[in-house]
Amino acid sequence: MNSKERLDAFIAGSAVDRRPNLTIVGSTVCRMNRIDIPTYCKEWRRMEEAAELAAHEYRLDFIQVASDLVREAEGYGTEVAFPADRLPYAAGYALEDITDVSRLHPLKVQDIPRLCDLVLAAQKAAECADIYPMTLAVGPATVAGNIRGVEDLMMDSLDEPEAVEELLDIVTETSLDFLKCLAETGQKYFYVADPVASLLSPRMYLNLILPRQKKIFDRGRELGLTGRLHMCGNTTHVIEYTSQLGAAIVDIDHMVDYGEALEKAAGRCILNGNIDPVADVFSCDAAHTHDTILALGQKYASEKAMFMPGCELPTTTPTENILAIADALAEIG
Amino acid sequence: MNVFESIADSLERGRAKEVSAKVTEALDNGVSPEQILNEGLVVGMNVIGEQFKNNEVFVPEVLVAARAMNAGLKILKPYLQKEGVEPVGKAVICTVKGDMHDIGKNLVKMMIEGQGIECIDLGVDVDPQRIVDAVKESGAKLVCLSALLTTTMYGQKDVIDALKAAGIRDQVKVMVGGAPVTQAFADEIGADCYTLDAASAAKAARAYFD
Numbered sequence: 001m002n003s004k005e006r007l008d009a010f011i012a013g014s015a016v017d018r019r020p021n022l023t024i025v026g027s028t029v030c031r032m033n034r035i036d037i038p039t040y041c042k043e044w045r046r047m048e049e050a051a052e053l054a055a056h057e058y059r060l061d062f063i064q065v066a067s068d069l070v071r072e073a074e075g076y077g078t079e080v081a082f083p084a085d086r087l088p089y090a091a092g093y094a095l096e097d098i099t100d101v102s103r104l105h106p107l108k109v110q111d112i113p114r115l116c117d118l119v120l121a122a123q124k125a126a127e128c129a130d131i132y133p134m135t136l137a138v139g140p141a142t143v144a145g146n147i148r149g150v151e152d153l154m155m156d157s158l159d160e161p162e163a164v165e166e167l168l169d170i171v172t173e174t175s176l177d178f179l180k181c182l183a184e185t186g187q188k189y190f191y192v193a194d195p196v197a198s199l200l201s202p203r204m205y206l207n208l209i210l211p212r213q214k215k216i217f218d219r220g221r222e223l224g225l226t227g228r229l230h231m232c233g234n235t236t237h238v239i240e241y242t243s244q245l246g247a248a249i250v251d252i253d254h255m256v257d258y259g260e261a262l263e264k265a266a267g268r269c270i271l272n273g274n275i276d277p278v279a280d281v282f283s284c285d286a287a288h289t290h291d292t293i294l295a296l297g298q299k300y301a302s303e304k305a306m307f308m309p310g311c312e313l314p315t316t317t318p319t320e321n322i323l324a325i326a327d328a329l330a331e332i333g
Numbered sequence: 334m335n336v337f338e339s340i341a342d343s344l345e346r347g348r349a350k351e352v353s354a355k356v357t358e359a360l361d362n363g364v365s366p367e368q369i370l371n372e373g374l375v376v377g378m379n380v381i382g383e384q385f386k387n388n389e390v391f392v393p394e395v396l397v398a399a400r401a402m403n404a405g406l407k408i409l410k411p412y413l414q415k416e417g418v419e420p421v422g423k424a425v426i427c428t429v430k431g432d433m434h435d436i437g438k439n440l441v442k443m444m445i446e447g448q449g450i451e452c453i454d455l456g457v458d459v460d461p462q463r464i465v466d467a468v469k470e471s472g473a474k475l476v477c478l479s480a481l482l483t484t485t486m487y488g489q490k491d492v493i494d495a496l497k498a499a500g501i502r503d504q505v506k507v508m509v510g511g512a513p514v515t516q517a518f519a520d521e522i523g524a525d526c527y528t529l530d531a532a533s534a535a536k537a538a539r540a541y542f543d
């Protein structure tokens with residue numbers, strides 16, 4: 001079985017030779033073609049090349065077409081800093097006051113240079129014969145957080161909920177256009193990462209974020225794309241809802257109890273994740289990584305579930321530890 | 334509801350303007366500033382801290398409560414100083430080098446201040462040497478370090494090493510925290526204390542000074 005066959009089969013509920021490996025290897029891919037992090041974020045050809053090499057080297061079942069979480073926000077006017085040795089971040093926010101949201105209007109992919117780059121990278125990655133690309137659309141809460149500042153957005157969501165909804169609607173439009181571009185370049189999979197969404201109460205998540213995330217997954221389905229949701233942090237309180245979004249795969253971080261999550265998801269999606277990326281992959285030896293994945297996998301072997309680090313790996317995670325993930329998944333079968 | 338309960342109630346609901354108005358009114362009526370702080374603001378913030386720990390409220394609610402606490406404190410501070418109310422102790426707090434996350438750090442600071450401990454906040458992305466300098470200048474007995482990235486958490490060890498190199502490691506307690514930090518990690522780098530959340534951090538900090 002090659003990776004494409006494996007991923008398709010597992011999602012369809014058919015037999016596979018081993019569990020698919022969807023580890024978010026993040027900027028560890030930079031070591032593949034010796035690029036630095038700013039190059040990885042700014043030069044799509046180098047990024048795609050690194051991601052494709054990494055997918056083969058690490059025995060992943062997707063090509064990670066992604067680098068950072070600030071591409072969309074940058075388009076809306078957030079100032080982005082690109083430090084030499086770490087991932088870019090918002091250094092100045094586009095919205096000083098949430099009520100200024102009326103000044104913004106929805107942007108298309110073509111208006112945002114680094115988002116166009118991501119589409120080009122996805123298109124190139126789709127030429128790979130044996131592994132599917134899976135491309136990152138940053139989720140609405142996180143894009144809005146990077147436009148307004150997370151702390152302020154959190155307070156705005158209580159003070160000025162209507163204005164926050166307006167901002168979320170605007171950024172969601174960009175994501176919908178992004179999916180259209182992905183579909184046009186022959187993609188089959190995409191993923192939505194929305195780490196900021198897990199900071200809200202279940203009620204606020206339901207009112208503000210879930211309807212926009214749902215719109216994104218609905219559009220994906222209309223376009224023939226299969227979606228995956230990555231919301232790190234403790235999402236226990238919302239799994240009941242995220243499992244109903246229409247994402248085929250929902251990632252869960254290590255603070256979530258897998259058994260409880262499976263119960264809450266009730267078979268509506270495939271859960272994926274649950275290993276601590278630091279304690280069990282970054283700062284340990286390969287044997288520990290292997291044993292941790294294997295133990296989790298064996299515990300839930302009869303479930304239609306996948307196992308990987310719950311969140312992105314640190315840049316300097318040892319290669320042998322990343323390989324140990326694939327080894328353990330092969331043993332789980 | 335008495336005046337303190339009323340202040341705490343407004344704080345818990347994140348109503349900064351209400352808190353300011355009620356604190357001003359209480360002061361005008363001759364209520365002691367220390368009592369307003371300890372029986373009003375601190376009690377309210379403790380309730381929020383506990384609720385946050387138990388997943389009954391979430392980050393937005395804590396942030397607006399913290400904003401309301403700050404509004405109250407701003408009015409109280411000059412009165413507290415005039416009355417000669419001394420802080421229980423001093424702490425230096427910051428997010429370590431390379432890390433810009435400060436929501437958690439700010440909550441920890443707020444809760445620790447609520448315990449009557451003065452916090453010297455060095456902000457984010459802080460060089461170990463600046464922390465050493467701040468400890469020397471202020472005579473703080475507690476250093477609180479936050480890290481949210483797996484790539485920056487070892488920066489907490491760099492601070493401990495810098496404190497050792499400066500010969501002042503045994504004069505301070507080092508408390509570490511942040512999402513990727515664990516008790517095992519804290520032990521590994523030789524920190525004195527780790528807590529999972531801000532409410533527990535405040536309790537542990539207070540215990541050092543009692």
Ligand code: B12
Nearest residue numbers: 089233432433434435436437479482483510511512530531
């Ligand atoms: C908000 C946020 C941001 C904001 C930060 C805004 C700000 N002013 O802080 C912004 C957008 C700027 C940001 C930037 C980045 N982020 Co960020 N961010 C988050 C997010 C969504 C929430 C963090 C948070 O505030 N949590 C809420 C607070 C209350 O929790 P807390 O900090 O853990 O604090 C509690 C406890 O830990 C404890 N505590 C905290 N400090 C201390 C200290 C002491 C002494 C003690 C005792 C206790 C203690 O008490 C607190 C309250 O109870 C997380 C994902 C998530 N859902 O957790 C990602 C996350 C931490 N970020 C991440 C990343 C990768 C980044 C970036 C590199 C790239 C990016 N754009 O995403 C940049 C890095 C910038 C830099 N150099 O630091 C990753 C980290 C992955 C990893 N493995 O390391 C995460 C996990 C998201 C993800 N999966 O991508 N981020």
